[in-house]
Amino acid sequence: xxxxxxxxxxxxxxxxxxxxxxxxxxxxxxxxxxxxxxxxxxxxxxxxxxxxxxxxxxxxxxxxxxxxxxxxxxxxxxxxxxxxxxxxxxxxxxxx
Ligand code: FES
Numbered sequence: 001x002x003x004x005x006x007x008x009x010x011x012x013x014x015x016x017x018x019x020x021x022x023x024x025x026x027x028x029x030x031x032x033x034x035x036x037x038x039x040x041x042x043x044x045x046x047x048x049x050x051x052x053x054x055x056x057x058x059x060x061x062x063x064x065x066x067x068x069x070x071x072x073x074x075x076x077x078x079x080x081x082x083x084x085x086x087x088x089x090x091x092x093x094x095x096x
Pocket of ligand 1: 033065073076
């Protein structure tokens with residue numbers, strides 16, 4: 001696991017201005033979003049920018065959000081079983 005002295009940091013831990021700047025807290029929710037202290041501006045891979053002024057912003061990591069890149073809790077939806085409809089009991093089969 002990276003430490004403060006390893007890659008990924010912008011700015012140094014050498015007493016420069018970066019070390020006196022308030023750090024942003026990022027929380028990784030297992031199976032869910034990444035929650036970042038807001039306000040934030042998110043830049044997508046196509047250059048689109050999404051702004052949020054909320055005090056905490058949940059960024060979708062599952063790509064199921066209808067409000068991507070913001071989490072809409074779609075990650076909580078149960079995953080469909082890989083089991084085919086015919087293999088399930090009659091009362092649990094898909095209606096087509
Ligand atoms: S992480 Fe919540 S909808 Fe994707």
